[in-house]
Amino acid sequence: MSEKLDAIIEKIRRPIIQGAYAPGSRLPNRSHMVEAYGASSATIQHAIRMLKRDGFVSTRGKNGTFVHPRPPHLFRYGMVYSTYIEQSFFTRNFDHLARVLSAAGEIAFEVYRPVTTSFDKGEYQRLLDDVRAHRLAGIVFITTPEQAFATAPPEACCHSHRLPSPSTLSL
DSSP states (O other): OOOHHHHHHHHHHHHHTTTOTTTBBHHHHOHHHHHHHTHHHHHHHHHHHHHTTTTTTOOOOOGGGEOOOOOOOHHHEEEEEEOOOHHHHHHHHHHHHHHHHHHHSEEEEEEEEESSOOHHHHHHHHHHHHHHHTOOOOEEESSOOHHSSSSSSHHHHHTTTOOOOGGGGGO
16 A cells, blocks of 8 residues: 555544544545545545455445444454464363354454464464554453564564553463
8 A cells, every 4th residue: 555545544543543433423524534634535435445444434325434333443352372372172162252252243353373473474464464553452362472472572563552562461
């Protein structure tokens, strides 16, 4: 994506995350966004599509664009498994609980398995992308954080996004 598109996405997403627009509330119309953000109609449309894909907004045709009733920063949690944890009674029950809660529509879980020391690819990168894009309300480590990351914790991720350092968390 372009820097301009990323900036527009952030300008629309930020007030949603900060609570200026509650779940279900209507966002300003696209012509207002074009003027307010100094962007083309196509760029605004692309940003809305990306935010819809990520679960932040829903569109209702001519009725407008609305904050999704269950935006990911409030209702979606990450479950992080490492390669070191074996399938056990505990993990099977935790997986079952996550499926039950997701099916009930209470909250949603995104599973990251396995998260390894390859910080630049795979599940770790997907987790980091979701944290940076505010697509998670929280993270549950189904192991110790040291095992999940297998080396020193990713301090840049935790400090820049106000997450506690993984070395301070445990399950």
